[in-house]
Amino acid sequence: MSLVIVGSIAFDAVETPFGKADKNLGGAAVFAGLAASYLYDHVKLVGIVGGDFGEDNFSIITDRGIDIAGIEIAENQKTFFWSGKYHVDMNSRDTLQTDLNVLAAFDPKIPESYQDCEYLLLGNLMPAVQIATLDRLSNKPKLVVMDTMNYWMDTALEDLKVLLKRVDVLTINDGEARQLSGEYSLVKAAEKILEMGPSYLIIKKGEHGALLFGEGQVFSAPALPLAEVFDPTGAGDAFAGGFIGYLAQVKTVNFHNMKNAVIYGSTLASFCVEKFGTDRLRELEQKEIKNRIGQFVALSKFEIGGE
């Protein structure tokens, strides 16, 4: 049994108020895969890179025990490149450059060894590629989690709607939830989006935490208040990886476990932003994760007597 993650694999050039990096390893599949690898042993990536990707970058992934059999190498092309600059508030950013390169014609290949997929994370990518990945798995996975972004709502809404009917969990941010539903109230937005297909919706609110909707319930997870956010790139992907990695570990999908999964996702995301690119997600120790989970418990726990 395995957790399969499809998504972009990228070089990121990032500028934040704390510094600048020209060519960080990045991409949704990478951030999510690294995060998940701390919670589950059988993580397998699907993606595409160019001939410029390099052994050192593959090593960052395989050092975490992640299977790369599903990563295609297009030797004569270049790896997807994204560059962006964060504003002082770190919640908003300008995209400076996007070179699709290998991603432009990405047609995901699922190795036979990936057909044991039980948990599937459709990382942020063109919806048609997310659909193709799902189509090429012989058995319907036990749980399909899908991430997406406003860009696909603008350019590929019909595909997105088709896909929404086939996934169990959708993760998007608050602005995207409002855009997708046409509702300002997140409660109403969630109602409409759950009618579009998924059984669960996670609304990511960055420094304000996350909301989980499903089974007629709501859960509000805090974000860890951080003194410094060095680089927010990949935080949402690390969240998704931590979320599905925890569910793969505990094996039972229900609202109770999903609440914990949101806390694990938030924990991995909180590490992700502490250093540039994947730096922090490469060096985590289980003890650090356990301690931070403890911080989340302390942060949100209260006991009202007699209730």
Added chain:
Amino acid sequence: MSLVIVGSIAFDAVETPFGKADKNLGGAAVFAGLAASYLYDHVKLVGIVGGDFGEDNFSIITDRGIDIAGIEIAENQKTFFWSGKYHVDMNSRDTLQTDLNVLAAFDPKIPESYQDCEYLLLGNLMPAVQIATLDRLSNKPKLVVMDTMNYWMDTALEDLKVLLKRVDVLTINDGEARQLSGEYSLVKAAEKILEMGPSYLIIKKGEHGALLFGEGQVFSAPALPLAEVFDPTGAGDAFAGGFIGYLAQVKTVNFHNMKNAVIYGSTLASFCVEKFGTDRLRELEQKEIKNRIGQFVALSKFEIGGE
């Protein structure tokens, strides 16, 4: 022993996407007093109104058992008037008109019967008036909670800084915390503000909940996700009233009780916004409050096994 609340008493004209009201009873002292009255029996207001205030408005306050001996009536003047229009997101508003009227020369009078004050809420008002109130109490209250706003940071910062050294708890919103501290990170902002005097800081984040800092700890309280927010006016004051009302009820001031107090404050604020003006805060039942506290528990509770 009593809970004394000083603050504005106002007529509010409010326009929201849901409707319009020309002359609602409002003001920090009113919203906070009504909220506190559900949690503690000995609530006493200090404020000023004009000859136009009317018996019906006094009744709204006294019907909740609130003492109005400290409300001065300036017969030949008019009550403070504020009008504002909320935007679609309900998080931002434009002030259309502010007529200080009686508030312009407000010099708070503390009746002898208020000298048993043990809990003091300095509702949003000119800092000099907040200071005068504190000065006129013979004994230092057990707990002083202070609310303020960006306007006083712009126009009366020195008084505000003097006052901060004399209060136990400051409640402000996230933008105000950033302005007061000059720090974007709320963690750093909290560190700096706690150095200015108060032992505890509450940062109100509206629909994103609230953060409580103090005793080297942090607590993150969720906001209840609401399908409809009819009128956000007074929510921050209802929060402060619920917060200090709960602490007056349980009598022991420590971080544990303060976390619960934040949940009670959030609960009262969540009711406040459900109807225009004070309408919802006039008709609450204890059972409704208890049920909503239960919703807050369900909203934020998670149990991570073995941690």
